Amino acid sequence: MKKMFWSNQPPLGLLEGYYYKNEGLFQGNNYGIVEIVTEPKTHDILDVEFTEFASDSYYEPKYxxxxxxxxxxxxxQADNTRTDETLVTVMNGITFLEQQMRDENRVTGDFLTVKGSSTSAPSGFMPLAEKMKDWIREPYENKYFDYDKEMPNGLIGRLQVVTTNDKITEV
Incomplete structure (x- = not known):
């Protein structure tokens, strides 16, 4: 438990940009979503977030x-001895991949990933993100508005709004 950390946090304050999303099934019938926000003028990556839903037949029924x-x-996952060496995939691996993509302003190529405890990054999120490499460099009809604030006890409060052609489509 002491080894768990979130390596990528949403940028605090106001974040505005173009919003791109790709999703699909990957190994094990897990469902992945990749969301990327880019700066409207330079198309630099401002934020990357991965979401994974366990398959309906996941070995632990609760999940x-x-x-x-x-x-x-x-x-x-942290309580599972399988992650003792590789660390916790969701917290230490997936968020680390998000941070690399954001910090390096790219969604393709080699990235450092957690090995051995999960295939979500190399077999799921990286291919989904790679398909977006050209889209995210072009203006888009979807815009993203996000406000993040640090709250007590280390939590971060978020308000996210997505518009399509200037009409709210997601909150």
């Missing part, structure tokens, strides 16, 4: 069909 990031899945 079947569940959003791994927004559940207690990371604690379940």
């Amino acid at each position: 079947a069909g569940t959003n791994k990031r927004l559940s207690d899945y990371a604690f379940f």
Whole structure:
């Protein structure tokens, strides 16, 4: 448990940009979503976020069909001896990949990933993100508005709004 950390946090304050999303099934019938926000003028990557839903037939029934990031899945994974060497995939691996893509302003090529405890990064999120490499460099009809604030106890409060052609489509 002491080895768990979130290496990528959403930028605090106001974030505005173009919003891109790609999603699909990957190995093990898990469902992945890649969301990328870019700066409107330079098309630099401002934020990357991955969401993974466990398959409906997941070996631990409690997590079947569940959003791994927004559940207690990371604690379940940390208690599993399989992650003792590789660390916890959702917290230490997936967020680290998000941070690399954002910091290096790219979605293709070689990235450092957690090995041995999960195939989500190399077999799921990296291919989904790679398909977006050209889209994210072009203006888009979807815009993203996000406000993040640090709250007590290390939590971050978020308000996210996506518009399509200037009409709110997601909150």
